[in-house]
Amino acid sequence: MDIGSFIEYRLEISRADASPVRVLQDATGSAKCGVGSTVWDAGLVLAKYLDWQTSTGSLNLAGKTVLELGSGTGLVGITLARLQPDCCVMLSDKEELLPLLERNIALNGLQTNLSAICLDWCVPEHCSNVSFTPDIILVSDGIWIKDLHKPLADTLARLSNTDTRVLLAYETRKFDEEAKFIALWSERFRFRDIKPQEQHPVMQSEDIFLFDGSPRR
Ligand SMILES: C[S@@+](CC[C@H](N)C(=O)[O-])C[C@H]1O[C@@H](n2cnc3c(N)ncnc32)[C@H](O)[C@@H]1O
Secondary structure, three states: OOOOOOEEEEEOOOOOOOOOEEEEEOOOOOOOOOHHHOOOHHHHHHHHHHHHHHHOOOOOOOOOEEEEEOOOOOHHHHHHHHHOOOOEEEEEEOHHHHHHHHHHHHHOOOOOOEEEEEOOOOOHHHHHHOOOOOOEEEEEOOOOOHHHHHHHHHHHHHHOOOOOEEEEEEEOOOHHHHHHHHHHHHOOEEEEEOOHHHOOOOOOOOOEEEEEEEEOO
8 A cells, every 4th residue: 555645633532641543545546445534523423422532531441342344444343442451342344444454553553452354244254253252343424325224233242242342433424314213223222322522621522423222132
């Protein structure tokens, strides 16, 4: 992958000893690996939610296994791995994003708790690339195309057990279509919206929704 024209995004995190999280973005689209090669705003809000919740002690993911779906640049999952070195984070996306994910993992130094795999929601067999049942699944801006709603909902169901917690963020663009995803998701999951007062005080937006869900028992 030629990263000559890539630009770096840095996200400050609140761990006292921590340098910013760094990810490269393909701002010009030269690498042709699709929409995931830049950071999306819902990802920023979810990453800062994780930062805020872990720094206040409200969320402790020590020892947990975490899977991110549709990682893109990997900003969200890498942020969590940096915040909680004692949890195990697996990033995932389509094949074409893997070189960027690997590159961005390396950019953040030696992270033994971080890896990346190919997981296309439209290929059910790819779920077997995940060798564990995740305690947490992260998804940011994964429902911007309605054709992906069912594959994503099916993937979430396939990879979860009743103890799995899904943290899902999206920016609202087409309310009616998003409502259909929520209806589809609610057939197999129960969830609540994460209130603005639980989110990072600054890095939040009235256009970006966060949900905290689990499969129905
Ligand atoms: C809008 S981007 C969001 C990227 C990242 N989560 C963020 O918030 O910056 C959507 C992501 O979903 C991924 N994606 C699209 N179709 C997918 C599929 N069928 N299976 C897995 N990931 C997919 C894209 O490659 C991209 O990384």
